[in-house]
Amino acid sequence: MIRPGKMLREVLKSLTKKPATIKYPAKAANIPDRFRGRLKFEAEKCIGCKLCMKDCPANAIVIEKVGDKFEATVDLDKCIYCAQCVDTCPKKALRATTNFELAQLDKRKLKVKI
Secondary structure, three states, X not given: OOOHHHHHHHHHHHHHOOOOOOOOOOOOOOOOOOOOOOEEEOOOOOOOOXXXXXXXXXXXXXXXXXXXXXXXXXXXXXXXXXXXXXXXXXXXXXXXXXXXXXXXXXXXXXXXXO
């Protein structure tokens, strides 16, 4: 059990310290370099090799041929944001953005064409 005198000392010390939390969302979050957020797909660069699909540990990305170009669909609820698909793409058609605010109330909105 903590003695009351010791506890009072800790309370007084904490009153003079800066808070450990940030004021998010009122203040913008500090995003570090190389942050792995929502994926961005550049269809004009894609050659349809589907290496990103094969390398995705969560099976969250699907590449389909639509006409003469390719289209990517990502299940944001499955994606673990590891960016392995970004690393394996030989033409750099995928990249990770800094967008991390992806919460939804409707699960169907988490399957998006990028």
